[in-house]
Amino acid sequence: MNNKYVHGYTVRENVRLVDQATTLADILHSDTVYPAGSNVLEAGCGVGAQTIILARNSPNAKFTAIDQSEESLRAARDRVLSQGFTNVTFHQSDIFHLPYEDNSFDHLFICFVLEHLPNPIEALLCLRRVLKKGGTITVIEGDHGSTYFFPESPDARKTIQCLVDIQAEMGGNSLIGRQLYPLLKKSNYYNVNVSPRMIYVDSSKPNLVEGFTKNTFIAMVEGVKNQAIRSGLMKEADWEQGIRDLQKTTGEDGTFIYTFFKGKALK
Amino acid sequence: MNNKYVHGYTVRENVRLVDQATTLADILHSDTVYPAGSNVLEAGCGVGAQTIILARNSPNAKFTAIDQSEESLRAARDRVLSQGFTNVTFHQSDIFHLPYEDNSFDHLFICFVLEHLPNPIEALLCLRRVLKKGGTITVIEGDHGSTYFFPESPDARKTIQCLVDIQAEMGGNSLIGRQLYPLLKKSNYYNVNVSPRMIYVDSSKPNLVEGFTKNTFIAMVEGVKNQAIRSGLMKEADWEQGIRDLQKTTGEDGTFIYTFFKGKALK
Numbered sequence: 001m002n003n004k005y006v007h008g009y010t011v012r013e014n015v016r017l018v019d020q021a022t023t024l025a026d027i028l029h030s031d032t033v034y035p036a037g038s039n040v041l042e043a044g045c046g047v048g049a050q051t052i053i054l055a056r057n058s059p060n061a062k063f064t065a066i067d068q069s070e071e072s073l074r075a076a077r078d079r080v081l082s083q084g085f086t087n088v089t090f091h092q093s094d095i096f097h098l099p100y101e102d103n104s105f106d107h108l109f110i111c112f113v114l115e116h117l118p119n120p121i122e123a124l125l126c127l128r129r130v131l132k133k134g135g136t137i138t139v140i141e142g143d144h145g146s147t148y149f150f151p152e153s154p155d156a157r158k159t160i161q162c163l164v165d166i167q168a169e170m171g172g173n174s175l176i177g178r179q180l181y182p183l184l185k186k187s188n189y190y191n192v193n194v195s196p197r198m199i200y201v202d203s204s205k206p207n208l209v210e211g212f213t214k215n216t217f218i219a220m221v222e223g224v225k226n227q228a229i230r231s232g233l234m235k236e237a238d239w240e241q242g243i244r245d246l247q248k249t250t251g252e253d254g255t256f257i258y259t260f261f262k263g264k265a266l267k
Numbered sequence: 268m269n270n271k272y273v274h275g276y277t278v279r280e281n282v283r284l285v286d287q288a289t290t291l292a293d294i295l296h297s298d299t300v301y302p303a304g305s306n307v308l309e310a311g312c313g314v315g316a317q318t319i320i321l322a323r324n325s326p327n328a329k330f331t332a333i334d335q336s337e338e339s340l341r342a343a344r345d346r347v348l349s350q351g352f353t354n355v356t357f358h359q360s361d362i363f364h365l366p367y368e369d370n371s372f373d374h375l376f377i378c379f380v381l382e383h384l385p386n387p388i389e390a391l392l393c394l395r396r397v398l399k400k401g402g403t404i405t406v407i408e409g410d411h412g413s414t415y416f417f418p419e420s421p422d423a424r425k426t427i428q429c430l431v432d433i434q435a436e437m438g439g440n441s442l443i444g445r446q447l448y449p450l451l452k453k454s455n456y457y458n459v460n461v462s463p464r465m466i467y468v469d470s471s472k473p474n475l476v477e478g479f480t481k482n483t484f485i486a487m488v489e490g491v492k493n494q495a496i497r498s499g500l501m502k503e504a505d506w507e508q509g510i511r512d513l514q515k516t517t518g519e520d521g522t523f524i525y526t527f528f529k530g531k532a533l534k
Contacts, residue, residue, distance in 0.1 A: 143415075145415050146415060146524070148410075148412050148413060148445060149445065150445045150446050150449070152412075152442070175419070178415060178416065178417045178522050178524060179417050179522070181469040181470070181471070181520075181522055182417065182469075182519075182520035182521075182522070185519075185520070186520070192471065193471070194467070194469060194522075195467075196465055196467045196524070198463055198465050198526070200461070200462075200463045202448040202449075202461060203448070204448070204459065204460070252449075252452075253448075253449035253452070253453070254449075255445050255446070255448055255449070255461075257413070257445060257463070257526070259465070259524070
């Protein structure tokens with residue numbers, strides 16, 4: 001797995017990732033439920049934001065959550081245990097060198113990971129090896145290019161483009177959501193079904209204004225401020241204006257739209 | 268109502284608009300059903316693409332369908348009668364000079380009309396006058412800025428931007444879908460609820476590839492080719508490349524995304 005992450009490193013970012021998963025849990029995960037006794041691999045569990053939702057939604061499934069970062073795994077383990085879940089085993093492991101036999105798992109789950117990888121098809125093929133025939137893979141990714149809002153603002157668009165450019169420089173692809181269908185097909189999964197999960201926010205939905213637009217999306221954009229300005233992608237004054245304009249979309253007359261994509265397929 | 272339409276004039280375009288409504292009928296209209304005996308005004312019925320769906324979904328409601336164009340009204344009337352529906356009355360009329368008493372209608376319906384108007388709030392206020400207190404308004408609009416696709420292509424984006432620019436030049440706003448919430452609020456409707464209707468297309472959905480991406484969206488973009496090139500918005504070679512690139516999104520590995528917005532509110 002790629003070592004360079006746009007987000008996920010600092011404590012503040014950990015909180016954000018966990019907030020994000022809590023706010024979006026129903027929209028993204030409520031239709032992911034695994035049968036009792038099934039063995040499920042979560043690849044790239046990070047700090048456990050999704051792991052805890054998986055463990056809660058399928059209390060009688062057995063999860064193996066892997067990540068390459070010891071530090072993230074420790075945070076994930078603490079979180080899952082502190083909530084009283086005992087159906088998750090944690091392993092430090094790399095998606096491209098999985099220490100498991102062929103056909104080991106009944107199901108695979110991978111969320112917000114492929115966006116960071118320069119070679120997502122290779123990752124999906126490595127994962128496919130350890131999946132049993134007839135088992136499912138579930139992939140969830142965002143797509144920063146799915147973002148639009150009112151009022152419009154070229155500066156706000158540019159701050160989002162910084163996120164896209166920085167992730168691309170690091171070998172990732174933050175426009176990957178729209179590509180889940182061809183990626184899964186090219187990785188030899190079949191019965192591929194991709195279902196978009198749009199987050200539409202207006203001021204009649206104060207929980208999404210706070211939980212998604214402000215505390216997830218704008219916080220994520222703000223997280224690359226220093227990188228964006230240091231690398232000359234934007235001038236600081238324009239950046240500040242862009243963030244102010246993004247904040248306007250959380251006002252009484254503002255709207256904000258973002259879409260996640262959830263793909264499910266079979267081996 | 269504004270006289271200048273980006274689409275809706277030629278026979279070919281009429282066919283397209285009707286195809287479009289047929290393909291999208293369920294996604295956009297299946298949750299619009301009016302009680303028996305209720306009086307519903309459809310403002311800006313055009314050639315009747317939506318009228319026939321309204322008449323079919325609510326066979327015991329009484330519709331008044333208005334348009335400023337005699338020619339469109341004639342096409343709408345022929346279409347509705349040829350399908351055997353007798354619950355629609357047609358009037359030539361202008362949204363800004365409605366020949367009806369205050370509080371005349373139980374419900375209002377307006378679809379793909381506000382995008383053409385320089386003053387959508389004024390239109391919504393004029394409509395509100397003839398709506399009974401407690402009655403509903405249903406507004407449906409697209410948003411060309413909601414379009415994205417794979418593979419990406421700057422030329423394809425530019426052809427879509429031509430559509431946006433040409434509609435803006437004519438006083439319209441093809442990015443209006445995202446604004447339905449503030450527009451309805453500012454026009455003094457309440458209990459405003461906006462529900463996005465995303466059209467996600469990949470090659471596992473051949474009906475949408477044909478019916479939406481090719482025959483609705485790309486056909487709509489192609490409809491402004493002459494205007495776009497004549498007015499210097501794009502060079503012909505770049506335009507042709509953009510259309511070829513849009514067509515690639517209908518291939519086996521392509522995806523295409525567009526979102527309509529449906530607003531419902533009360534007087």
